Amino acid sequence: MSDLLERLRGRGWRLTAQRRVVAEVLNGDHVHYTADEVHALATSRLPEISRATVYNTLGELVSLGEVIEVSTDGRAKRYDPNAHHDHHHLVCSRCGTIRDVHPAGNPLSDLPEQERFGFAVTAVEVTYRGVCPSCASA
Amino acid sequence: MSDLLERLRGRGWRLTAQRRVVAEVLNGDHVHYTADEVHALATSRLPEISRATVYNTLGELVSLGEVIEVSTDGRAKRYDPNAHHDHHHLVCSRCGTIRDVHPAGNPLSDLPEQERFGFAVTAVEVTYRGVCPSCASA
DNA sequence: GTCTTGACTTAGACAAAGTCCAATGTAGGA
């Protein structure tokens, strides 16, 4: 993760305690926190961090391409630090749990030219939905 | 569209002026209105319809499987009446315009068993993103 | 080490999207 901080500093990012804490909270695999969850976790390490700073920092990480914004349910957006490995998401329709998945094939090449309507298509997101094992057994 | 109203009545739906108006507003192809847009259009036909009723009715149409809820941007959800023809969405990253598209292949079968983590996977949504012709030329 | 400055952070007001509730109205069967 200090990789990330190094990279950010290299891009002229001013390194503050608040930004470091947000980056640390997002460290790890299979992390998909909402902004509020990030704020709660950040607060436990740096009690005086404000909501606005969390939102600002998350927004910057997204525009720097270090974090991906995911909105699977039309409610709070979630932030996925796994930005450097192509993947898609599998979401539980009951509890909202998210898993990273790697489908075969390339959906981008599955969209024929005449179905692009002149758009310059640059990205594709695939969201699988279903019921997770623990919700199914409950 | 009276098909829809017939079908709903057959399911025991109580047919009110408000519900009829909401269903009429959603009539058509390539319709992807927000709840607010539906409310505005409904109001022009039935001025006293309330926001709560629009939300209730949209929610019911969704649970009846007559309308699909789409959230492409983490802002307002959009409602897509094209629920009986399998399709996916192409979204302009600048203006938010949505087009229905029909990619080749079946992304559901692209998710191998070991990538399902025990989930009972029932649905998949594919969202293509890019810049539409009119935003590109502007 | 200290100074300076522009970028960063803060608290709180504000906004957008959606939910909830108690009171009122009404569709459709008896």
Next chain:
DNA sequence: TCCTACATTGGACTTTGTCTAAGTCAAGAC
């Protein structure tokens, strides 16, 4: 026509996110 369970209403409330003005501070210059 009447009844009643279901639908609608308006407004308060919640959640999620944005904005701003004032204060703070990281990091380069000296």
